[in-house]
Amino acid sequence: GAGVSQSPSNKVTEKGKDVELRCDPISGHTALYWYRQSLGQGLEFLIYFQGNSAPDKSGLPSDRFSAERTGGSVSTLTIQRTQQEDSAVYLCASSPHPNTGELFFGEGSRLTVL
C-alpha cells in the first residue's frame, strides 16, 4: 500500500503478557516514529529512528518498552509484561526527510490490557 501500515489494528491481552506491534513505513522514508495516544489525550513521543539507529529513546516509559527497526524499513515496538496503564493507541509515523516534522501516520494499533 501507499501509506504507513500498522498491525495489529486491535490487540486485547492479559496483564503480564508480552505484545509486539508492527509498523511498515512508506517505502523510501528514512525516519520512523512511535507515539502513544491515550483516550482523548495528546501524542506522547516514545522513540524515533533514523535508518536503523534510534538517536532518541528518551520517551520510552520504562524498560518494559523496546523498539527495533531492521533494513531501514519495518519497525517493531515490544511491550513486555504489559500493565493496564499501557492501554492506548500506539501510532507509527514515517518521514521522507530527516529532521523535519513532516510525518505520515498510520491508523494505529489499539492495545487493551485486561
Next chain:
Amino acid sequence: QQQVKQSPQSLIVQKGGISIINCAYENTAFDYFPWYQQFPGKGPALLIAIRPDVSEKKEGRFTISFNKSAKQFSLHIMDSQPGDSATYFCAASYDKVIFGPGTSLSVIP
C-alpha cells in the same frame, strides 16, 4: 524545554466563523512548526506547516501566524465548516517532533 503548550482544550464555533488555536514553545532549537488534524479513529494528518523565518503562511482557509520573539504560533481557520470538526495538534521539531496536547474543534451549523 521540550514542551509545546496549546490552548484552548476545546472550541465550539458556528459555521462560517473563525477558529483560532494558539500554541507556545520554549526551545529555540525548534525549526519547523506543523499543524496536524485528526479525525476519530484515524491517525493525524499534516495540515499546514511553517518555518521560523516566515511570519505567516496561508493555504486555502488555513493560516499559520508565527511570532518568533514571543515563541508563539497560531492556526486560524476561516469560514469554518462542520467538516472541520476534528482534533487539531500543533507541533514543533528539530529532530524529533513534539506535539501539543490538542484542541477539539466542533463547528456547529
